Amino acid sequence: MDISFVLIILLFGAAATYFVGDKWASKAALIFSTAAFAATIYITYLFIEGIEPVSFIKVWVEDPKIMLAFEADGLSLTMLLLTTALTPIIILSSFRNTIKNSRAFYALIMFMAFAMAGTFISVDGFVYYIFWELSLLPIYFIALIWGNGDYESRKKAVIKFFIYTFAGSLFMLAAFIFLYQRTGSFLTINLYKAFLTSNEQFFIFLAFFLAYAIKIPIIPFHTWQANVYQKSPTAGTMLLSGIMLKMAIYSIIRWQLPIAPKPAAELMYVFVGLCIAGVIYGSILALKQTDLKKLLAYSSLAHVGLIAAGAYSITLDGLRGAVLQMIAHGFGVVGLFYAAEIISRRYNTGEISEMGGIRSQTPKFTSMFLILVLASVALPATFNFVGEFELLYSMAQTNIWFAVIAGTTIILGAFYMLRMFQQVMLGEQNTKPFADVTFGEGFVFVTIITVLIVFGLYPKPIVDFITPDLQAILVIINRN
Amino acid sequence: MYTLIAIAGLGIICLIAEIFNLRKAIIPVTILGLLGTLGLTAADFGKVNSFYNNMIITDSYSAAYSSLFIILTIFLVALSGSFHKEHKAKISDFIAIKLFLLTGAIAMVSFGNMAMFFLGIEILSISLYVLAASQPKDLKSNEAGMKYFLMGAFASGFILFGIALIYGATGSFDTHTIYGALLENGSNVPQWFFIGVVMLSVGLLFKIAAVPFHFWAPDVYQGSPALTTATMSTLAKVAAMAAFFKLMISINRTVPGSYITIISIISILSMTVGNLTALVQTNVKRMLAFSGISHAGFMLMVFFNPRFTAGTLLYYTAAYSLAGIAAFAVLLAVCGSKGDEEVYRFNGFGKRNPLMAGILTCSLLSMAGIPIFAGFFAKFFLFNQVISSGHIAIVIIAIVNSIISVGYYFKLILAMYTKDDISEKESIPVAYTIVAVLSIVLNIALGLFPSYVVGIL
Numbered sequence: 001m002d003i004s005f006v007l008i009i010l011l012f013g014a015a016a017t018y019f020v021g022d023k024w025a026s027k028a029a030l031i032f033s034t035a036a037f038a039a040t041i042y043i044t045y046l047f048i049e050g051i052e053p054v055s056f057i058k059v060w061v062e063d064p065k066i067m068l069a070f071e072a073d074g075l076s077l078t079m080l081l082l083t084t085a086l087t088p089i090i091i092l093s094s095f096r097n098t099i100k101n102s103r104a105f106y107a108l109i110m111f112m113a114f115a116m117a118g119t120f121i122s123v124d125g126f127v128y129y130i131f132w133e134l135s136l137l138p139i140y141f142i143a144l145i146w147g148n149g150d151y152e153s154r155k156k157a158v159i160k161f162f163i164y165t166f167a168g169s170l171f172m173l174a175a176f177i178f179l180y181q182r183t184g185s186f187l188t189i190n191l192y193k194a195f196l197t198s199n200e201q202f203f204i205f206l207a208f209f210l211a212y213a214i215k216i217p218i219i220p221f222h223t224w225q226a227n228v229y230q231k232s233p234t235a236g237t238m239l240l241s242g243i244m245l246k247m248a249i250y251s252i253i254r255w256q257l258p259i260a261p262k263p264a265a266e267l268m269y270v271f272v273g274l275c276i277a278g279v280i281y282g283s284i285l286a287l288k289q290t291d292l293k294k295l296l297a298y299s300s301l302a303h304v305g306l307i308a309a310g311a312y313s314i315t316l317d318g319l320r321g322a323v324l325q326m327i328a329h330g331f332g333v334v335g336l337f338y339a340a341e342i343i344s345r346r347y348n349t350g351e352i353s354e355m356g357g358i359r360s361q362t363p364k365f366t367s368m369f370l371i372l373v374l375a376s377v378a379l380p381a382t383f384n385f386v387g388e389f390e391l392l393y394s395m396a397q398t399n400i401w402f403a404v405i406a407g408t409t410i411i412l413g414a415f416y417m418l419r420m421f422q423q424v425m426l427g428e429q430n431t432k433p434f435a436d437v438t439f440g441e442g443f444v445f446v447t448i449i450t451v452l453i454v455f456g457l458y459p460k461p462i463v464d465f466i467t468p469d470l471q472a473i474l475v476i477i478n479r480n
Numbered sequence: 481m482y483t484l485i486a487i488a489g490l491g492i493i494c495l496i497a498e499i500f501n502l503r504k505a506i507i508p509v510t511i512l513g514l515l516g517t518l519g520l521t522a523a524d525f526g527k528v529n530s531f532y533n534n535m536i537i538t539d540s541y542s543a544a545y546s547s548l549f550i551i552l553t554i555f556l557v558a559l560s561g562s563f564h565k566e567h568k569a570k571i572s573d574f575i576a577i578k579l580f581l582l583t584g585a586i587a588m589v590s591f592g593n594m595a596m597f598f599l600g601i602e603i604l605s606i607s608l609y610v611l612a613a614s615q616p617k618d619l620k621s622n623e624a625g626m627k628y629f630l631m632g633a634f635a636s637g638f639i640l641f642g643i644a645l646i647y648g649a650t651g652s653f654d655t656h657t658i659y660g661a662l663l664e665n666g667s668n669v670p671q672w673f674f675i676g677v678v679m680l681s682v683g684l685l686f687k688i689a690a691v692p693f694h695f696w697a698p699d700v701y702q703g704s705p706a707l708t709t710a711t712m713s714t715l716a717k718v719a720a721m722a723a724f725f726k727l728m729i730s731i732n733r734t735v736p737g738s739y740i741t742i743i744s745i746i747s748i749l750s751m752t753v754g755n756l757t758a759l760v761q762t763n764v765k766r767m768l769a770f771s772g773i774s775h776a777g778f779m780l781m782v783f784f785n786p787r788f789t790a791g792t793l794l795y796y797t798a799a800y801s802l803a804g805i806a807a808f809a810v811l812l813a814v815c816g817s818k819g820d821e822e823v824y825r826f827n828g829f830g831k832r833n834p835l836m837a838g839i840l841t842c843s844l845l846s847m848a849g850i851p852i853f854a855g856f857f858a859k860f861f862l863f864n865q866v867i868s869s870g871h872i873a874i875v876i877i878a879i880v881n882s883i884i885s886v887g888y889y890f891k892l893i894l895a896m897y898t899k900d901d902i903s904e905k906e907s908i909p910v911a912y913t914i915v916a917v918l919s920i921v922l923n924i925a926l927g928l929f930p931s932y933v934v935g936i937l
Contacts, residue, residue: 061931064864104834126860130851137850145897155894162890166850167883174879177864178872 003043003070003121004056006084009036010117014110022103029091029106033113037084044081047072060127065185069124074469078323078462079120079250082330086242087113093338093444094235097345105146112138112239119247125176125186125255129169132247136165139239143232157227164224168214175207179259192258192476205260209271212256215248216308219278222301229297230350234341237293241300242334246326249304252311253319253473261477264314271312272398276406278305283412291350292340295420296333299376302413303329306406310391314477318394319470324462325387328452332384335372335448342441343424346434352423357430365437366425368445373421375452377414382456481531481538483524483546484586486517491579498572507561510575514554521546530592534654537592541790544937545589545722548798552715553582555805555915556707562909563707563812574614581607581711585719589726594643594653597727601639601687605632608716611708612700624703631686631696639683645676655730662732680727687720688776691749701769706815709765710808713772714801721779725793729786743783744874750777751881758888764811764821767888771847774881775800781862781878785869791937792861795926798933799846799854802923806843809916810836813908826892828901836908837896839916844889846923849882854926861934
């Protein structure tokens with residue numbers, strides 16, 4: 001069994017989900033996504049124990065030479081695990097919603113998982129690019145068709161998102177073609193060895209940066225984000241914030257830095273600075289939000305800014321912190337958006353001012369939501385703390401002021417998250433009734449919280465799993 | 481050669497069938513006949529034959545393009561039955577003209593002599609003039625036919641004058657002789673040879689509707705019956721582009737720098753003007769016309785490196801025309817033969833008919849250049865060639881244009897999936913569905929197995 005098996009399950013699952021019809025679509029999607037998760041775990045096991053090779057390589061197009069090459073290492077397997085673990089959770093979280101034409105909805109989610117999984121495991125630049133672009137289509141339709149709010153403004157937000165990301169990635173394609181002209185190959189191993197002048201590296205770095213900065217998003221390319229997060233159905237927001245933006249951060253580590261290390265090192269302060277600016281900007285805007293999902297969107301902007309800063313700092317701690325925090329943030333943000341979804345579904349509003357006084361009616365929900373909020377502000381003993389700590393430490397290694405500035409945002413983060421929690425949950429008992437979590441909802445929360453706390457207390461397995469690969473990548477980055 | 485004779489014969493059979501009152505058999509017989517000639521043409525692949533003193537030379541290039549044209553014609557003929565159901569009596573004329581148009585197109589890619597080339601172009605054009613004006617009671621159709629005829633005749637004049645000048649400079653219509661004369665004389669070729677080439681180019685740029693020779697296209701596309709527009713924007717455009725390319729490489733293997741400069745300016749203009757104007761259109765046929773103009777701009781980029789780009793052009797034209805056929809099949813299904821192809825007609829189409837809406841979405845995504853559709857690979861191969869010939873700047877412009885094009889392609893997709901239903905569920909003829917499905921399947925197959933097409937030339 002090789003790693004392409006996961007892709008096959010997901011793609012087949014997407015088709016099966018569509019054809020079983022509206023009634024069974026959600027169950028089929030859940031079954032296939034869980035199967036993909038199981039397959040990923042099995043492949044990880046095979047990989048760690050070294051029982052059999054799990055890579056898959058086949059020539060797809062002879063001229064220009066394009067290979068269907070999927071390779072497993074600690075880094076890509078970690079991201080694959082994140083994707084396949086979050087997909088069933090995301091599917092499960094939409095179970096309670098009545099969704100029109102649900103077979104298309106779930107099939108698109110499965111297809112999106114397929115595309116994102118492909119992005120994480122491809123080592124051929126061209127195939128990677130195809131998966132990267134393919135992941136854009138399903139989320140476009142999910143946000144457009146099943147999104148909420150006024151149609152005209154939603155249309156505007158979604159099309160802006162599409163054109164932004166499409167624009168960014170086309171420049172990445174140009175960079176890949178240019179690299180192909182130089183090396184005659186799209187494979188990472190050959191691209192890492194490409195001999196490029198500083199000038200060429202600079203332009204390639206910029207082309208990649210455009211694609212990734214838009215997707216993460218790093219300011220000033222973030223303008224699409226909050227609106228799309230707010231307007232998408234919650235499953236779409238979870239896919240976007242939980243997995244899709246991780247594609248970009250992963251790509252920085254896997255593609256951008258090793259291929260164009262010189263500008264990365266020379267302009268490190270600029271890019272880290274931009275990311276840190278995003279942290280502050282996101283935090284400040286989050287303070288002023290009155291819409292729950294928008295607040296979470298801006299807090300996410302702040303968090304991923306710090307993750308990207310860690311990746312651009314080109315230190316082992318930065319890269320490792322970025323990967324750890326990607327996982328922590330992936331689970332955490334999915335949980336938070338799910339909580340927001342539950343509240344707004346029961347109260348039929350996204351405005352924070354119309355909420356409040358939920359706590360006394362829902363002890364279980366309140367405690368789970370509180371744990372997620374605390375994890376999001378990186379309370380020690382949660383996974384987010386491990387990641388954030390490593391990231392801040394890497395900032396301190398590059399320039400102490402970065403660490404100081406980025407550190408203050410933790411205080412800001414604690415402030416707006418806890419204030420949000422207070423306004424949403426606490427206060428005088430709300431007159432509107434609020435049912436406590438059902439078993440399905442509770443299951444989602446418990447899974448997420450378990451992951452966050454278990455790895456918060458014992459992150460060693462993941463750290464050990466990814467560190468050798470990150471060290472290898474650092475060697476390639478520092479090759480000159 | 482046998483392809484040409486067979487298809488012309490098929491056209492005549494169509495006309496005779498009318499006399500014997502066999503109208504019902506015309507379309508099936510034509511499709512079967514075309515499938516037969518497709519086999520015949522494919523068998524020619526890889527061989528070089530010349531006929532009638534090099535009037536016609538068939539080689540891999542002509543066989544590949546002839547096959548593409550025949551496939552496109554099969555689709556167009558299959559669409560005709562339902563499209564012309566109110567003019568059943570004239571069906572033989574419509575089919576016969578399409579077949580003659582196909583002979584013209586095939587002559588345009590298998591010529592060995594300028595005279596044959598001109599004959600091909602004229603057969604194709606005259607058939608199109610007739611088809612454009614084929615709804616005599618519709619004012620717009622008349623206008624389209626007249627406009628296209630006047631402008632097209634003018635362009636043909638240019639081509640003819642160009643051929644005459646080339647003859648004056650080299651003393652021959654034969655492409656081999658012209659090529660030989662150029663090799664022999666080197667830079668001593670009389671000036672009017674170049675003037676001739678420029679005039680030829682102007683005529684052909686008119687036929688492919690490149691800016692600034694594009695002004696006829698939107699009006700003619702909009703005014704003509706939808707099926708004719710489909711023919712113009714797929715078969716005719718692709719044939720003209722293939723002929724243009726063949727002409728340039730057969731009389732002059734290395735394109736001089738100043739000519740490349742002109743072509744690149746025209747290419748940039750076509751892309752940009754076509755795309756920007758398409759953004760503001762509300763009529764789908766008109767929008768597709770402008771999108772076709774921008775695609776012509778993309779196709780012109782093959783001239784930067786003509787020795788290696790024959791396969792790329794074949795792939796691009798195949799991807800573009802198959803997506804075009806699929807799009808037009810859906811357009812016909814939505815709007816029928818009545819006219820009024822405004823975007824709002826597509827509102828809620830995604831709910832009324834998910835299959836056809838999905839096909840239109842796929843074909844528009846292919847034109848926009850989104851993987852895994854063939855349109856994406858077409859752009860990729862093209863960009864790859866252009867970058868390797870050192871024209872990075874024009875690739876950047878092309879990329880910006882691809883981004884712009886998303887705007888109008890998605891306008892239609894948005895209308896289909898998000899706007900509320902306004903019209904009744906239309907009953908869609910089976911033929912439209914079959915053609916749409918087949919052409920989009922071919923398009924996706926091209927995307928999944930690109931080597932089979934891009935590598936054969």
